[in-house]
Amino acid sequence: MSTKSQRVAYGETLVELGKENNNIVVLEADLGKSTMSCLFQNEFPERYFEMGIAEQNMTSTAAGLALAGKVPFINSFAVFTSGRAYDQIRQTISIAKLNVKICGSSSGLSDFGDGSTHQAVEDAAIMRAIPNMTVLVPVDAVETRKMVRAAAQYDGPVYLRINRNDLPIITDEDSLFEIGSIYTKREGKDVVIFANGVMVSKALEAAQELEKKGISAKVINVSTLKPLNESIIKEAVKGYKAVVTAEEHSVIGGLGSAIAEALRGETNFPIEFVGIKDVFGTSAHNYDELLEYYGLTAKAIEEAALKLVGNQGGNKL
Amino acid sequence: MVSKDVVKLVEEKALALRHHIVDMIGLSKVGHLGGSSSCADIVAALYFYKMKNDPKNPKLPERDRFLLSKGHAALVQYAALAEAGYFPKEELKKVKELGAMLQGHPDMTKTPGIEANTGSLGQGLSIANGIALGLRLDQKDSKVYVIIGDGELAEGQIWEAAMASSNFKVDNLVAIVDRNRLQATGAIADRFNTNPITPKFEAFGWNVIEIDGHDVEEIIAALDKADEVKGKPTVIVAETVKGKYISFAENNAAFHNGAMTPEQYETAKKDLESLKV
Numbered sequence: 001m002s003t004k005s006q007r008v009a010y011g012e013t014l015v016e017l018g019k020e021n022n023n024i025v026v027l028e029a030d031l032g033k034s035t036m037s038c039l040f041q042n043e044f045p046e047r048y049f050e051m052g053i054a055e056q057n058m059t060s061t062a063a064g065l066a067l068a069g070k071v072p073f074i075n076s077f078a079v080f081t082s083g084r085a086y087d088q089i090r091q092t093i094s095i096a097k098l099n100v101k102i103c104g105s106s107s108g109l110s111d112f113g114d115g116s117t118h119q120a121v122e123d124a125a126i127m128r129a130i131p132n133m134t135v136l137v138p139v140d141a142v143e144t145r146k147m148v149r150a151a152a153q154y155d156g157p158v159y160l161r162i163n164r165n166d167l168p169i170i171t172d173e174d175s176l177f178e179i180g181s182i183y184t185k186r187e188g189k190d191v192v193i194f195a196n197g198v199m200v201s202k203a204l205e206a207a208q209e210l211e212k213k214g215i216s217a218k219v220i221n222v223s224t225l226k227p228l229n230e231s232i233i234k235e236a237v238k239g240y241k242a243v244v245t246a247e248e249h250s251v252i253g254g255l256g257s258a259i260a261e262a263l264r265g266e267t268n269f270p271i272e273f274v275g276i277k278d279v280f281g282t283s284a285h286n287y288d289e290l291l292e293y294y295g296l297t298a299k300a301i302e303e304a305a306l307k308l309v310g311n312q313g314g315n316k317l
Numbered sequence: 318m319v320s321k322d323v324v325k326l327v328e329e330k331a332l333a334l335r336h337h338i339v340d341m342i343g344l345s346k347v348g349h350l351g352g353s354s355s356c357a358d359i360v361a362a363l364y365f366y367k368m369k370n371d372p373k374n375p376k377l378p379e380r381d382r383f384l385l386s387k388g389h390a391a392l393v394q395y396a397a398l399a400e401a402g403y404f405p406k407e408e409l410k411k412v413k414e415l416g417a418m419l420q421g422h423p424d425m426t427k428t429p430g431i432e433a434n435t436g437s438l439g440q441g442l443s444i445a446n447g448i449a450l451g452l453r454l455d456q457k458d459s460k461v462y463v464i465i466g467d468g469e470l471a472e473g474q475i476w477e478a479a480m481a482s483s484n485f486k487v488d489n490l491v492a493i494v495d496r497n498r499l500q501a502t503g504a505i506a507d508r509f510n511t512n513p514i515t516p517k518f519e520a521f522g523w524n525v526i527e528i529d530g531h532d533v534e535e536i537i538a539a540l541d542k543a544d545e546v547k548g549k550p551t552v553i554v555a556e557t558v559k560g561k562y563i564s565f566a567e568n569n570a571a572f573h574n575g576a577m578t579p580e581q582y583e584t585a586k587k588d589l590e591s592l593k594v
Contacts, residue, residue, distance in 0.1 A: 025451075025454070046454070047454070049450070049485075051481065052477075052480070052481075052484075054474075054477040054480070054481070056440075056443070056473075056474045056477060057443045057446075057474055057477035057478050057481055059443075060440045060443030060444050060447065060474065060478070061443045061444070061446050061447035061450070061478075061481065062447060063433065063443075063444050063447055064433070064443065064444040064445060064446060064447020064448040064449070064450070064451065065447040065448070065450060065451045066447070067382075067432060067433055067444070067447065067448050067451070068447065068448045068450075068451020068452055068454075068455070069451060069455070070451045070454070072447075087437055087440075088437075088440060088443075088474075090437075091434060091435075091436070091437040091440065092433055092434050092435070092437075092440060092444060095424070095426070095434045096424075096425050096426050096433070096434045097426070
């Protein structure tokens with residue numbers, strides 16, 4: 001399985017978009033070599049604004065550029081775009097649904113060395129709570145390309161949660177990406193695993209192991225965290241016994257919460273969350289070590305599924 | 318020098334705006350009487366002298382843009398928009414009521430002529446920079462005007478934006494500081510001192526013009542002079558009085574956001590009547 005980083009795909013797609021549309025502008029807060037917005041800078045210096053280490057000003061400036069008809073992409077680490085500039089995103093951009101694209105780069109634990117200050121474990125929850133916001137979580141570099149294009153085409157604020165590291169490519173160039181759709185990566189009969197980002201490939205691994213134990217798991221890539229259509233989620237679990245969610249994010253407010261919200265009111269239907277258990281990140285030597293430390297593994301997903309349906313209990317919906 | 322007729326027109330409009338402000342609060346509402354009145358002359362000069370704008374076509378591409386970074390003073394902008402004809406004056410009576418077009422703070426999604434949602438303080442100058450940069454990319458010669466409060470200068474983002482304006486040599490933007498020297502709870506100098514203002518902006522690379530913010534001739538002259546400054550941003554530091562021309566509200570922090578008694582309402586109207594030329 002080949003691998004590629006989402007952030008390189010992101011930067012390359014910005015360049016493609018820049019060639020197609022003169023209104024694409026890019027703002028950066030001194031992390032261009034990490035977010036890969038530097039690729040756009042090289043091609044279109046006149047449409048690239050180095051805003052210095054001042055994320056709040058960058059965000060409101062982007063609001064102004066959108067008001068002048070531009071399609072601004074703002075860039076920093078996820079922890080800063082979602083956190084440092086939260087109020088700017090909420091007040092001017094989101095209330096008026098301005099056409100600003102927010103790149104939350106090095107999201108989750110993917111900036112493994114830098115520790116808790118730089119690891120965004122709650123960014124998706126923060127962004128998801130804001131009315132009018134769209135939240136996208138790409139599964140790989142290929143989906144990232146489609147997502148950046150979809151974000152540019154969509155008229156309104158979009159938060160893109162971009163991973164820093166090389167991740168397995170599990171989607172193909174020809175498959176469709178639409179904001180608001182979910183994508184089944186593997187069919188199954190007993191349990192549904194909803195996952196996004198790096199956790200989709202781990203869910204697929206878990207499904208293989210579960211198969212050996214006689215449990216058939218369907219794996220769905222929920223790369224649009226918001227808007228999440230309740231009826232699509234309800235339809236996806238119909239006839240199944242249980243749901244596991246898996247995300248590289250706090251169990252509070254992210255994918256698990258979104259799925260639980262969608263399935264509320266369904267009786268006697270077990271759900272288990274695989275995610276970061278309401279704690280901050282920490283430094284580690286490499287990414288995999290950190291994912292393991294926080295229990296973001298195929299094994300954890302497998303165990304969550306076994307806990308719910310291992311005894312073949314529960315009712316089918 | 319502009320003609321006496323122009324000055325008189327702006328003065329009349331400023332007086333009309335103050336009447337609208339008092340009437341919008343009336344007897345049943347709480348409102349930002351002080352900070353709306355302090356910048357009424359500036360707002361009148363912008364809408365009725367300086368800015369290219371078309372009330373019948375609020376999205377006119379060639380228009381100049383106006384942002385009220387101190388969005389709590391929305392009443393003065395609503396008064397100007399109604400007076401200019403962006404919407405019927407009857408809307409003013411419904412300000413801040415459920416379902417009203419006129420919200421507690423400026424809302425571009427509801428009110429024609431509002432350019433951005435402002436009111437979370439400290440953000441308007443950044444937004445103005447973004448609009449100005451966008452206009453410059455498109456080689457449009459519209460200007461962007463933004464009014465900032467002196468209390469608002471405590472917000473760090475103002476200074477991020479001030480650095481950005483000069484870094485990008487944004488000369489199609491004019492910031493105006495409504496220096497009424499009071500914030501919600503009292504005198505700025507006694508609370509969190511944002512003074513001095515002029516040396517700060519100069520140090521940040523700005524052209525600074527100091528004026529009496531209630532002298533219409535000075536306001537107009539400063540706005541015109543700002544057009545001549547190229548390669549750097551201009552800020553007009555306007556000395557103003559909170560609650561100007563309303564006797565009980567002048568320099569009174571209680572009317573930052575307050576309600577009027579029937580007696581105060583009568584007094585306010587009489588104070589303004591007495592200004593009639």
